[in-house]
Amino acid sequence: MNGPLEQLSGELALRPLIISILDWAAVGLLLYLAFQLIRQTRTVWLIRGFLILSGAFFLSNLLGLTTLNFILDKILIGVAVAVPVIFQPELRRFLEQLGRGEIFTLLKPDRVPDFEKEALDELLDAVQDLSEERIGALIVIEQSPIDDRLLQDPGDTMDAVLSKSLLLTIFYPKTRLHDGAVLVRDWRIQSASVILPMSTQIPARQLGTRHRAAMGITEQTDALCIVVSEETGSISLAERGKLQRPLTVEQLAEALNRRYRRDQPPSVFTIPALSDWTRKLFPASSSQSGNSD
Numbered sequence: 001m002n003g004p005l006e007q008l009s010g011e012l013a014l015r016p017l018i019i020s021i022l023d024w025a026a027v028g029l030l031l032y033l034a035f036q037l038i039r040q041t042r043t044v045w046l047i048r049g050f051l052i053l054s055g056a057f058f059l060s061n062l063l064g065l066t067t068l069n070f071i072l073d074k075i076l077i078g079v080a081v082a083v084p085v086i087f088q089p090e091l092r093r094f095l096e097q098l099g100r101g102e103i104f105t106l107l108k109p110d111r112v113p114d115f116e117k118e119a120l121d122e123l124l125d126a127v128q129d130l131s132e133e134r135i136g137a138l139i140v141i142e143q144s145p146i147d148d149r150l151l152q153d154p155g156d157t158m159d160a161v162l163s164k165s166l167l168l169t170i171f172y173p174k175t176r177l178h179d180g181a182v183l184v185r186d187w188r189i190q191s192a193s194v195i196l197p198m199s200t201q202i203p204a205r206q207l208g209t210r211h212r213a214a215m216g217i218t219e220q221t222d223a224l225c226i227v228v229s230e231e232t233g234s235i236s237l238a239e240r241g242k243l244q245r246p247l248t249v250e251q252l253a254e255a256l257n258r259r260y261r262r263d264q265p266p267s268v269f270t271i272p273a274l275s276d277w278t279r280k281l282f283p284a285s286s287s288q289s290g291n292s293d
């Protein structure tokens with residue numbers, strides 16, 4: 001039998017262990033939040049670059065390669081100073097979410113891009129109608145946050161649920177918003193009448209400014225851009241400055257499904273057990289953020 005003194009000392013010995021576990025759990029949660037925030041391809045590549053540089057720095061230090069070590073040291077300092085500038089859009093959105101008390105949306109798995117089956121179906125239906133009716137359209141699907149400064153004009157903010165009728169209404173030629181592009185962010189219509197940067201490439205002769213704008217925005221960001229030609233009704237998908245065209249709606253659906261369906265293989269930073277756990281806690285039905293529709 002343990003006396004009260006032994007019991008107390010046992011409890012005291014247990015306390016640091018519990019605090020350590022809590023400490024590590026908090027660090028784990030923090031890392032998970034950071035991974036959720038930086039999962040976008042562009043950011044992942046930047047971080048890989050940074051890790052490679054850091055690895056080279058430590059290796060050069062270990063091997064006594066003083067000149068290389070000196071240069072890498074300066075580069076790393078430069079990179080550290082540039083980080084807030086490079087990640088400005090991500091940091092801004094993170095702080096905005098924190099300020100709005102939406103911290104729990106960061107815990108949801110597959111947050112960026114947050115696939116919404118209905119939204120994708122609505123989008124494809126709209127593209128089909130736009131193409132059949134030969135209504136020109138330009139739809140940018142954001143992947144990682146697009147810096148407003150890249151846009152010639154950020155257009156009119158909408159923050160509305162993405163629906164076929166709304167897209168058709170926006171692009172209908174007689175409306176005020178039909179000129180320019182629609183920006184889709186987190187599967188909501190973020191803004192309309194957006195003027196995109198133009199590509200400096202010369203596209204095929206029959207393609208005009210709408211297609212060049214699609215190439216322009218996808219050259220400078222990892223966004224995807226759908227173009228419906230007013231002249232021919234043909235559908236194109238721009239990615240990394242290249243146009244795939246002409247596509248049928250089925251081919252477009254296949255290309256988008258490959259990227260956004262939930263059954264796609266997990267990305268580098270998805271932690272399966274945690275993802276399952278957070279999916280149970282935050283089911284997809286509650287995943288839309290934003291206010292007015």
Ligand SMILES: Nc1ncnc2c1ncn2[C@@H]1O[C@H](COP(=O)(O)OP(=O)(O)OP(=O)(O)O)[C@@H](O)[C@H]1O
Nearest residue numbers: 136179180181195196208209210211213229230231
């Ligand atoms: N930089 C831009 N950003 C957003 N939209 C643009 C931009 N430039 C042009 N557009 C849209 O494209 C329309 C003009 O399309 P234009 O006929 O020049 O292009 P196109 O590539 O030939 O397309 P289409 O086959 O539909 O005629 C504009 O009315 C405008 O809505």
